[in-house]
Amino acid sequence: MLEIRDLHASVDGTPILKGITLTVNAGEVHAVMGPNGSGKSTLAQVLAGHPAYEITGGEMLYNGENLAEMDAEVRAQQGVFLAFQYPVEIPGVSNAYFLRAAYNAKRKAQGLDEVDPMEFLDLVEEQLKLVDMDPAMLHRSVNAGFSGGEKKRNEILQMAVLTPSLAILDETDSGLDIDALRIVANGVNALKRPENATILVTHYQRLLNYIVPDYVHVLAGGRIVKSGGKELALELEARGYDWLLEAVA
Amino acid sequence: MSTTLLAPALLSQATAAASAQAPDALRAQREAGARAFEQLGLPTTKVEDWHYTSVASLADASFVPMNGDASGVTAEQLAPYLFSTSWPTLVFVNGVHAPSLSTIDALPDGIRVLPMAQAMTTLGDQVARQLGTAAPADRDGFTALNASFLGEGAVVHVAKEMVVDTPVHLLFVTTDKGVGGMQHPRVLLYAERHAKATVIESWVGLTDGAYFSNPVAEVMVEDGATLNHLKIQREGRQAYHVSTIEARQGRDSHYVSFCFTTGGQLSRTNIYTVLDGEGCGTTLNGLTMLDGEQHGDVQTRIEHAKPNCFSRQIYKSILDDTSHGVFNGKVFVRDIAQQTDGKQTNNTLLLSKTAQVDAKPQLEIYADDVKCTHGATVGQIDQTALFYMKSRGIDADMSRQLLTYAFAAETLETIENETIRDELEGVTMRRFTSSD
Numbered sequence: 001m002l003e004i005r006d007l008h009a010s011v012d013g014t015p016i017l018k019g020i021t022l023t024v025n026a027g028e029v030h031a032v033m034g035p036n037g038s039g040k041s042t043l044a045q046v047l048a049g050h051p052a053y054e055i056t057g058g059e060m061l062y063n064g065e066n067l068a069e070m071d072a073e074v075r076a077q078q079g080v081f082l083a084f085q086y087p088v089e090i091p092g093v094s095n096a097y098f099l100r101a102a103y104n105a106k107r108k109a110q111g112l113d114e115v116d117p118m119e120f121l122d123l124v125e126e127q128l129k130l131v132d133m134d135p136a137m138l139h140r141s142v143n144a145g146f147s148g149g150e151k152k153r154n155e156i157l158q159m160a161v162l163t164p165s166l167a168i169l170d171e172t173d174s175g176l177d178i179d180a181l182r183i184v185a186n187g188v189n190a191l192k193r194p195e196n197a198t199i200l201v202t203h204y205q206r207l208l209n210y211i212v213p214d215y216v217h218v219l220a221g222g223r224i225v226k227s228g229g230k231e232l233a234l235e236l237e238a239r240g241y242d243w244l245l246e247a248v249a
Numbered sequence: 250m251s252t253t254l255l256a257p258a259l260l261s262q263a264t265a266a267a268s269a270q271a272p273d274a275l276r277a278q279r280e281a282g283a284r285a286f287e288q289l290g291l292p293t294t295k296v297e298d299w300h301y302t303s304v305a306s307l308a309d310a311s312f313v314p315m316n317g318d319a320s321g322v323t324a325e326q327l328a329p330y331l332f333s334t335s336w337p338t339l340v341f342v343n344g345v346h347a348p349s350l351s352t353i354d355a356l357p358d359g360i361r362v363l364p365m366a367q368a369m370t371t372l373g374d375q376v377a378r379q380l381g382t383a384a385p386a387d388r389d390g391f392t393a394l395n396a397s398f399l400g401e402g403a404v405v406h407v408a409k410e411m412v413v414d415t416p417v418h419l420l421f422v423t424t425d426k427g428v429g430g431m432q433h434p435r436v437l438l439y440a441e442r443h444a445k446a447t448v449i450e451s452w453v454g455l456t457d458g459a460y461f462s463n464p465v466a467e468v469m470v471e472d473g474a475t476l477n478h479l480k481i482q483r484e485g486r487q488a489y490h491v492s493t494i495e496a497r498q499g500r501d502s503h504y505v506s507f508c509f510t511t512g513g514q515l516s517r518t519n520i521y522t523v524l525d526g527e528g529c530g531t532t533l534n535g536l537t538m539l540d541g542e543q544h545g546d547v548q549t550r551i552e553h554a555k556p557n558c559f560s561r562q563i564y565k566s567i568l569d570d571t572s573h574g575v576f577n578g579k580v581f582v583r584d585i586a587q588q589t590d591g592k593q594t595n596n597t598l599l600l601s602k603t604a605q606v607d608a609k610p611q612l613e614i615y616a617d618d619v620k621c622t623h624g625a626t627v628g629q630i631d632q633t634a635l636f637y638m639k640s641r642g643i644d645a646d647m648s649r650q651l652l653t654y655a656f657a658a659e660t661l662e663t664i665e666n667e668t669i670r671d672e673l674e675g676v677t678m679r680r681f682t683s684s685d
Binding site for chain 1: 640643644648654661
């Protein structure tokens with residue numbers, strides 16, 4: 001589904017990613033871990049098409065197509081989804097309106113008819129249960145005045161509505177208490193399908209107790225310095241990142 | 250060198266004529282206005298408060314008093330500006346009260362709504378005493394001009410302890426018949442002790458021709474009263490609009506102003522309030538949206554004259570094309586006004602490279618135990634927010650439109666009355682997205 005080959009990216013001329021190679025197949029869950037500043041959030045943003053990052057080398061193939069040539073909205077319409085570390089507040093635009101606009105944009109790209117507000121409400125009500133959200137939240141402005149936990153649940157709600165093929169969760173666990181973490185993790189697990197894949201970007205192993213990865217990759221200095229199975233996360237939890245960084249240095 | 254123009258000759262002639270023809274009750278006021286205008290004239294950009302707004306083109310124009318010709322104006326034409334047909338609405342067409350278009354027969358208990366001429370007859374001295382109290386004729390050239398033509402306008406009076414939920418709407422409309430004309434209405438809003446009411450003052454242009462509106466509103470908010478005052482300015486594209494609102498507030502009162510501005514080639518709104526009783530507060534919010542070559546200026550001045558008062562301001566502007574926005578927010582805290590809590594926010598969104606804004610917060614604080622903050626930002630659409638929307642599959646154009654609307658919505662959300670809020674949100678949404 002996703003093939004990243006020797007990917008280099010920089011922001012304002014400063015190289016951040018320095019040769020990432022990673023293959024993600026349908027049905028897999030990959031965890032990307034690493035210390036602060038390792039480039040893991042950059043990887044997430046680059047995959048979603050943030051315009052601030054410049055691809056300086058390598059390639060990203062998504063279902064065989066070159067991701068770098070697609071605008072962010074096209075990637076989203078093709079099934080790439082990024083759950084933001086810091087979801088953006090959009091005062092004045094209701095959650096329901098925003099979700100429907102996104103949903104219809106995807107349908108339009110697939111050549112399907114747009115759904116009207118009533119149809120859409122029926123559809124979204126099912127998904128609300130998944131993240132234990134009050135339907136009243138649909139009528140509030142997108143993320144405006146939401147708590148940290150509510151914002152992250154709202155990201156998962158968007159993911160549930162948009163049913164992406166490739167979901168990238170950027171530090172979705174950060175700042176969550178254990179109850180919110182469970183809700184978010186349950187939502188992600190419930191959305192798992194053999195035909196879609198998930199990349200979890202996280203600093204902590206804690207999330208991986210709830211969403212079990214098939215592969216764990218450790219990013220440092222803009223490169224993947226170690227890959228392994230889920231047991232690698234436990235090792236990192238026990239030993240920290242320093243031993244790996246020293247080994248690489 | 251004088252810092253003001255001499256009073257333009259044509260305007261001086263007109264003010265003199267108005268004084269000569271004044272009814273007895275207004276003669277002294279009009280004469281004072283004419284004298285003050287002769288002295289003050291119109292401000293030049295050398296006057297500090299007029300630095301960014303030149304009225305030179307207005308001084309050169311030769312507007313004559315409007316004659317109130319309301320022929321051909323239909324209820325259907327006014328409908329888009331009414332908010333609700335069931336609200337008491339006093340309509341003025343081309344400078345003069347139009348009884349046939351007004352609906353003030355069924356007023357809620359405790360509130361009186363009168364055209365100025367009728368108020369002068371039935372309330373006489375009560376009105377005369379108020380005129381010029383908050384907004385004296387010699388405040389500046391424009392209030393002087395307004396005083397010298399005193400006679401049209403409206404009086405809204407809310408009796409003590411009356412809570413009136415239904416808003417009252419004062420709608421000033423100019424049509425093709427008003428082109429080349431000027432109007433100087435005076436509005437008196439009086440909320441007695443512990444009263445609560447909402448008054449909308451709308452300015453609408455149904456013409457693309459040039460005219461000049463120069464209203465003055467005097468607002469009294471007595472002890473414990475709350476007055477919501479919305480000024481909705483949707484004048485014609487070529488209109489000049491200069492308005493002054495002067496409020497005086499008693500103890501524990503709350504004056505809530507919302508200033509919505511989209512019209513006029515040149516507009517200026519002055520909102521001044523004096524917090525003259527302990528524990529009172531004011532909330533002055535506004536939204537200005539300009540394009541083409543429009544120039545829109547909003548000035549506020551909040552005088553904290555007593556201790557323990559609060560003021561809150563959120564003004565936003567969205568400027569496109571080569572439009573020019575000005576915001577000047579003055580907060581003046583007297584030495585006795587301890588525990589003052591003031592907050593001012595001013596944000597501008599520039600949609601084009603050629604749009605321009607001049608924003609100036611001004612704090613003058615003479616008390617030593619106060620909390621006053623201000624912040625001003627000028628920017629383009631936030632790239633992170635834009636990316637957020639695009640990352641959900643929403644295309645770049647629509648993302649920009651929605652974010653522009655969202656920027657505006659933050660102030661519109663502060664409007665307490667749901668019908669007014671929904672209507673203005675709709676107007677704003679359609680402006681940027683061509684949909685509801």
